[in-house]
Amino acid sequence: MLEIRFHGRGGQGTVLAAKMLADAVLRSGWGECMAIPEFGVERRGAPVLAYARISKETIRVRARVYAPDAVVVLDPVLAASPAVLAGLKPGGIVIVNSEKTPSAGRRWRWLAIPAKAIARSHGLGPRTAPMVNTAMCGALVAALEVACLPSLEAAVRDAVPAKPEENVAAAREAYSLARRRLHAAA
Amino acid sequence: MRKALMGNNAAAAAVKLARVEVVSAYPITPQTQVVEALADMKASGEFPGRFVRVESEHSAMACLVGAAQAGARTFTATSSQGLAYMHEMLHWASGARLPIVMADVNRALGAPWILWTDQTDSLSQRDTGWLQFYCSTNQEILDSLLIAYRAAEALLLPVMVNYDGFTLSHTYEPVDVPAQEAVDRFLPPLNYQYALDLANPRAFSALPKPKEYMRLRRRMAADMDRATVTVAAIEDEFARAFGRRYAAVEPYRTDDAETLLVVSGAPASTALEAVDRLRAEGLRAGSLRIRQFRPFPAAVLRAYAGRERRFVVVDRNFSMGHHGIFCEELKSALYGVKGRPKVFGTVAGLGGGDITVELLEEIWRDADAGRLDEREPLWMEDAR
Incomplete structure (x- = not known):
């Protein structure tokens, strides 16, 4: 079983990122999935968490994720928070929405995805606060290798409230970029 | 689909x-x-x-x-x-x-x-x-x-x-x-x-x-x-x-189990994982999921009562001045059963607190070791 934790802010589509991952996994036939929101009192801009579990077998655990295999950070400001690395398994991966390639640590793998620029180039959300969730989901699917591209595209198209093709394009671009970067690192 | x-x-x-x-x-x-x-x-x-x-x-x-x-x-x-x-x-x-x-x-x-x-x-x-x-x-x-x-x-x-x-x-x-x-x-x-x-x-x-x-x-x-x-x-x-089967009470690995977690709702799903982890250590764990609360499936539950058994109920609910509600119902169902098992009550996850695999394992171990008191509910939480 793979466990994923998402760090974002209210209004960034953090929960939807977890849902798109789950849906892509299900559509691709890779296995079972669960996307779990951590609901606080929903306020735009407040830090929010979401979780996902994916597994080849039936998922029975219905609790928060405490020891993730992967962490996805939608808001680069949150990347500095110690909460981001809390419980992350050794060898786990941190996928950050960032222009800067993070300094490589030994304990975890890092992957920077310029999701803000990708989202902006596809006209997603306001220019000052682009919607990065579909790009980040694309990178995550590539990093975990748990769904094929057509399944990811279908999951994105089904989940987003507007601009389906632009969102699909953003997810595809981040997916390809993540694959290239991870292969180069390997 | x-x-x-x-x-x-x-x-x-x-x-x-x-x-x-x-x-x-x-x-x-x-x-x-x-x-x-x-x-x-x-x-x-x-x-x-x-x-x-x-x-x-x-x-x-x-x-x-x-x-x-x-x-x-x-x-x-x-x-x-x-x-x-x-x-x-x-x-x-x-x-x-x-x-x-x-x-x-x-x-x-x-x-x-x-x-x-x-x-x-x-x-x-x-x-x-x-x-x-x-x-x-x-x-x-x-x-x-x-x-x-x-x-x-x-x-x-x-x-x-x-x-x-x-x-x-x-x-x-x-x-x-x-x-x-x-x-x-x-x-x-x-x-x-x-x-x-x-x-x-x-x-x-x-x-x-x-x-x-x-x-x-x-x-x-x-x-x-x-x-x-x-x-x-x-x-x-x-x-x-x-092709999907449901029952008033759903047993899991109960056959030779000595201590049974009794759980309802979503935590009953998590309990299956806890039972498997305890079993992997060679412990005689099992669980009962109570799906039907009214009418209370008393006769079905009595079938799982044995002298050497312990039941530990995990209640995500509470009746102030008394106990967890599933626990009380279970005790009432077992009243009069000869050599009835011990029934321990725990209260966990009120107001959305997480009921984790680790918490359920801890509850099971406490009950299995006889560290709980049948007369008093024990309030439990995952420290995280």
Whole structure:
């Protein structure tokens, strides 16, 4: 079983990122999935968490994720928070929405995805606060290798409230970029 | 077809599949998406039934009492204080023998203000004469609502299908949404024999004499008593039609188990994982999931009672001044059983606190080692 934790802010589509991952996994036939929101009192801009579990077998655990295999950070400001690395398994991966390639640590793998620029180039959300969730989901699917591209595209198209093709394009671009970067690192 | 659905989506899908004729509901977190989905489906024409907007949960149930008396298949959904506000109408529905089905998305009660799950809302409705089921998966929400209509219409008693707020209501997971034709075969249209009929006017729920009231209640109690058998037969039929089996009590690795976790709702799913981890250490762990709370499946539970056994109940609910409610019900069911097992009560996860695999393992170990006191509930939480 793979466990994923998402760090974002209210209004960034953090929960939807977890849902798109789950849906892509299900559509691709890779296995079972669960996307779990951590609901606080929903306020735009407040830090929010979401979780996902994916597994080849039936998922029975219905609790928060405490020891993730992967962490996805939608808001680069949150990347500095110690909460981001809390419980992350050794060898786990941190996928950050960032222009800067993070300094490589030994304990975890890092992957920077310029999701803000990708989202902006596809006209997603306001220019000052682009919607990065579909790009980040694309990178995550590539990093975990748990769904094929057509399944990811279908999951994105089904989940987003507007601009389906632009969102699909953003997810595809981040997916390809993540694959290239991870292969180069390997 | 399997789709990634939230528990609330699964509930709305079931209402449409059941060809419900009248929905009346008032939104409340975490149930809101059920009402929103039904209103959307109504607006798009996908849901052909009536959607009656009301100013409160009390009016929602009053509306359904009228609609059901007119012979319609009815549905509402609520949570927490909304259910509490509906309370007196729940008695009117059951006493009038109306086959109303409702989903309650379990949410703790205020004060203080609280959004997250526990079961004290629905368990506070214990004595209203409604059947009660507690779901552990989103699939089970959809399936239980279909089973609920069959049960309600066979017994002429209302049914409440409960599921954990957020933990199920807002969590996405694969749900097999059956084809309409398959549901139609399983659930034929309601033909309510006491429906209002202009050609044959009658009065309903009018003032009886004490003796008549007592006899009506006695008959209702007998119908509630036979509900366990009726529901089991419907669940068998459901399993044949859809390949998914449910039961009032679902045992897991109980055969040679010495200590059994007794859990309901979503944590009962997590408990399966806890049992497997304890078993991997060579410990004799097992679990019982109580799916049906009313009527309480006392006879089924007695079959698991052995002298050398310990039961440890994990209650995500509490009756102030007493104990966890499932624990008390279980103790009452085992009273008089020769050499009855020890029953320990724990209270966990009130107001949405996480009931983790680790917490359930700890509870099991404490009970197995005899570190708990049968007379006192132990309040447990995951330190994280």
